[in-house]
Amino acid sequence: MATPAPSSLTPIVVLGPTASGKSDVAMALATTPTPTPTPTNFGTSAGLGTGVVPKFEVVAVDAMQVYRGMDIGTAKPTEHDRAVVPHHGLDLVDPDHDFAVAEFTAVGIAALGDIVARRHRAVLVGGTGLYLRTLTDPMDMPGSWPEVRAELERRAEVEPIAEIHAELAALDPLAASRMEPSNTRRIVRALEVCIGSGRPFSSFGPGLQAYPPVEFVQVGLRWERPVLARRIEQRVHRMMGEGLLDEVTGLLDRFPHWSRTARQALGYKELVDHLEGEASLDEAVATIVLRTRQFAVRQERWFRRDPRVQWIDIHDDPVAEALPVIGTLLS
């Protein structure tokens, strides 16, 4: 794969499942002197500013860290880390705001542009695969047509999904053939785009299965599953100890109605269920652990398809084990 040689401004992506330590690795990258291919000191007039070691800025690529006030459960970077290294993509909206990919993409692309303009280097911390893809592989993402969507969703409640799928097949056979006839979510969206835009859904770019060479250095942190499972369990208990339940009640106080998207956050929905009497606290915590483990597997499955990712096997200490490898990748 003919990826361009990294320059000192090539963005770095550190990705991996939840609890893999990618935020720590990003912070370490940003705060430790790393070997760079460019001469740094001596004030040689190398020209074009190559003599400067770029400063780092972090772009958090995470669908839940965008919500203000959802800190503990999303493992959001601390105030201290954010004071030491500029962070982007955090605290974009309140939990009553219905947030979606396109909104993130706009913020992310703007942030990347600003970072380059400052001659700084971006470190993307990737947890949400789709969000990350819209940054590394800018795509022609169709718009949204809420009225069309609402109508389709209303129909999907009463009509067999097979009929709606057949309708999509008539308008866009290719798209219809690419999705399970039972996947209401995807079928409704594809139809929404066909009807709303007047163009076949499948005409919007090659989709997610193309992985062209791209000017990002992407490293993935890979753990053995049982080890990661243990880390997840420990982290969930740590979050509870840090006051996750209080965070949830406080947040409910300020925002009685969370958006559909914010409501999905792991650790939050289960505790809300508990507060509503649907589960004991122990049950809720056990559910958080289970679902977070399953989520981590889904993240792995998403990321491991991307042939451009260079995997680093981590056994114990993400920072100590990943940094040297990343250093060699950058030189």
Place this chain on the structure above:
RNA sequence: GGUCGAGUAGCUCAGUCGGCAGAGCACACGCCUGAAAAGCGUGGGGUCACCGGAUCGACGCCGGUCCCGGCCA
């Protein structure tokens, strides 16, 4: 000790009249274009507690053993 009920997939449990062993969850694998911490699909898995018996044929019927739970002593 007596008595009643139970023992089937990793877990919780269905299994009609004796005729190829089932579900949900978990787990593995795949998919993913404005909900993505969401959503959808596929798959592997069994000494039917154990021993014996009757039967062409037993998870099921008969006898015994073990184990768990309730009740009575």
